[in-house]
Amino acid sequence: MRSKVALLAAAAGLGLSSSASWGHHSFAAEFDIQRPVQLRGTITKVEFINPHSWLHIDVTNEDGTVESWMIEGGTPNTLFRAGVNRNTLPLGAEVIVDGYQARDGSNKASGRDVTFPDGRKLFLDGSAPPGEERR
Numbered sequence: 001m002r003s004k005v006a007l008l009a010a011a012a013g014l015g016l017s018s019s020a021s022w023g024h025h026s027f028a029a030e031f032d033i034q035r036p037v038q039l040r041g042t043i044t045k046v047e048f049i050n051p052h053s054w055l056h057i058d059v060t061n062e063d064g065t066v067e068s069w070m071i072e073g074g075t076p077n078t079l080f081r082a083g084v085n086r087n088t089l090p091l092g093a094e095v096i097v098d099g100y101q102a103r104d105g106s107n108k109a110s111g112r113d114v115t116f117p118d119g120r121k122l123f124l125d126g127s128a129p130p131g132e133e134r135r
Helices: 002-022 076-081
Strands: 031-048 053-060 066-072 094-102 108-115 121-123
Touching (some): 031 108, 053 094, 066 094
Antiparallel strands (some): 108 121
Protein backbone atom coordinates (compact mmCIF):
# COMPACT_ATOMS: atom_id res chain seq x y z
CA MET A 1 0.00 0.00 0.00
CA ARG A 2 2.78 2.39 0.95
CA SER A 3 4.56 1.86 -2.39
CA LYS A 4 1.32 2.51 -4.31
CA VAL A 5 0.84 5.83 -2.50
CA ALA A 6 4.44 6.81 -3.18
CA LEU A 7 4.07 5.87 -6.85
CA LEU A 8 0.81 7.83 -7.12
CA ALA A 9 2.39 10.88 -5.43
CA ALA A 10 5.39 10.73 -7.77
CA ALA A 11 3.15 10.47 -10.83
CA ALA A 12 1.02 13.40 -9.65
CA GLY A 13 4.12 15.50 -9.00
CA LEU A 14 5.51 14.69 -12.42
CA GLY A 15 2.20 15.56 -14.05
CA LEU A 16 1.95 18.90 -12.24
CA SER A 17 5.53 19.88 -12.97
CA SER A 18 5.30 19.06 -16.66
CA SER A 19 1.99 20.90 -17.18
CA ALA A 20 3.69 24.23 -16.46
CA SER A 21 6.19 23.62 -19.23
CA TRP A 22 3.46 23.04 -21.82
CA GLY A 23 2.76 26.80 -21.82
CA HIS A 24 6.33 27.59 -22.78
CA HIS A 25 7.39 27.40 -26.41
CA SER A 26 10.55 27.19 -28.43
CA PHE A 27 11.63 30.01 -30.72
CA ALA A 28 10.85 28.02 -33.89
CA ALA A 29 7.34 27.15 -32.70
CA GLU A 30 6.19 30.77 -32.79
CA PHE A 31 8.81 32.89 -34.59
CA ASP A 32 10.46 32.64 -38.00
CA ILE A 33 14.25 32.99 -38.38
CA GLN A 34 13.60 33.83 -42.05
CA ARG A 35 11.58 36.93 -41.06
CA PRO A 36 14.02 39.28 -39.36
CA VAL A 37 12.59 42.66 -38.39
CA GLN A 38 14.12 45.95 -37.40
CA LEU A 39 11.54 48.20 -35.79
CA ARG A 40 11.98 51.86 -34.87
CA GLY A 41 9.38 52.95 -32.37
CA THR A 42 8.42 54.41 -29.03
CA ILE A 43 8.07 52.32 -25.88
CA THR A 44 4.45 52.34 -24.71
CA LYS A 45 4.43 49.53 -22.14
CA VAL A 46 6.84 47.14 -20.43
CA GLU A 47 5.65 43.91 -18.82
CA PHE A 48 7.94 41.83 -16.62
CA ILE A 49 5.81 38.67 -16.43
CA ASN A 50 6.74 35.00 -16.55
CA PRO A 51 7.66 33.12 -18.63
CA HIS A 52 8.61 36.03 -20.94
CA SER A 53 8.82 39.78 -20.59
CA TRP A 54 7.06 41.94 -23.18
CA LEU A 55 8.08 45.29 -24.61
CA HIS A 56 5.31 47.15 -26.43
CA ILE A 57 6.27 49.76 -29.00
CA ASP A 58 4.39 51.99 -31.43
CA VAL A 59 5.98 52.06 -34.88
CA THR A 60 5.13 54.89 -37.30
CA ASN A 61 5.08 53.70 -40.91
CA GLU A 62 6.17 55.80 -43.90
CA ASP A 63 2.52 56.65 -44.65
CA GLY A 64 2.04 58.01 -41.10
CA THR A 65 -0.02 55.11 -39.77
CA VAL A 66 0.97 53.67 -36.40
CA GLU A 67 1.32 49.96 -35.66
CA SER A 68 1.56 48.55 -32.16
CA TRP A 69 4.10 45.72 -31.78
CA MET A 70 4.69 43.27 -28.94
CA ILE A 71 8.31 42.23 -28.48
CA GLU A 72 9.07 39.11 -26.46
CA GLY A 73 12.08 39.23 -24.16
CA GLY A 74 13.61 36.88 -21.65
CA THR A 75 12.33 36.01 -18.21
CA PRO A 76 12.12 38.90 -15.76
CA ASN A 77 14.80 37.29 -13.56
CA THR A 78 17.23 36.98 -16.48
CA LEU A 79 16.67 40.58 -17.52
CA PHE A 80 16.90 41.93 -13.97
CA ARG A 81 20.23 40.13 -13.46
CA ALA A 82 21.47 41.74 -16.69
CA GLY A 83 20.49 45.19 -15.38
CA VAL A 84 17.34 45.59 -17.49
CA ASN A 85 14.40 47.11 -15.60
CA ARG A 86 11.71 49.80 -15.91
CA ASN A 87 14.36 52.52 -15.57
CA THR A 88 16.42 51.17 -18.48
CA LEU A 89 13.29 50.85 -20.68
CA PRO A 90 11.46 54.14 -19.96
CA LEU A 91 8.03 54.76 -21.46
CA GLY A 92 8.22 57.21 -24.35
CA ALA A 93 11.82 56.35 -25.24
CA GLU A 94 12.58 55.91 -28.92
CA VAL A 95 14.27 52.59 -29.65
CA ILE A 96 15.29 50.29 -32.47
CA VAL A 97 14.41 46.65 -31.88
CA ASP A 98 16.04 43.82 -33.83
CA GLY A 99 14.34 40.46 -33.76
CA TYR A 100 12.22 37.98 -35.68
CA GLN A 101 8.54 38.24 -36.58
CA ALA A 102 5.88 35.77 -35.52
CA ARG A 103 5.12 32.97 -37.97
CA ASP A 104 1.48 34.07 -38.20
CA GLY A 105 2.52 37.50 -39.57
CA SER A 106 1.09 39.39 -36.59
CA ASN A 107 2.78 42.43 -35.06
CA LYS A 108 4.63 40.26 -32.59
CA ALA A 109 8.35 39.49 -32.56
CA SER A 110 10.96 37.73 -30.52
CA GLY A 111 13.37 40.50 -29.62
CA ARG A 112 17.10 40.04 -29.81
CA ASP A 113 18.23 43.50 -28.75
CA VAL A 114 17.12 47.10 -28.21
CA THR A 115 19.26 50.04 -29.34
CA PHE A 116 18.79 53.59 -28.04
CA PRO A 117 19.56 56.76 -30.07
CA ASP A 118 22.81 57.25 -28.10
CA GLY A 119 24.03 53.81 -29.27
CA ARG A 120 23.44 52.06 -25.96
CA LYS A 121 22.27 48.48 -26.51
CA LEU A 122 20.32 46.11 -24.27
CA PHE A 123 20.09 42.41 -25.02
CA LEU A 124 16.62 41.00 -24.44
CA ASP A 125 17.80 37.43 -23.75
CA GLY A 126 14.62 35.94 -25.14
CA SER A 127 14.22 32.90 -27.29
CA ALA A 128 15.62 34.70 -30.38
CA PRO A 129 19.00 33.46 -31.57
CA PRO A 130 21.86 35.80 -30.69
CA GLY A 131 23.07 38.29 -33.25
CA GLU A 132 26.45 38.06 -34.92
CA GLU A 133 27.97 40.42 -32.36
CA ARG A 134 27.15 38.01 -29.49
CA ARG A 135 28.53 34.80 -31.00
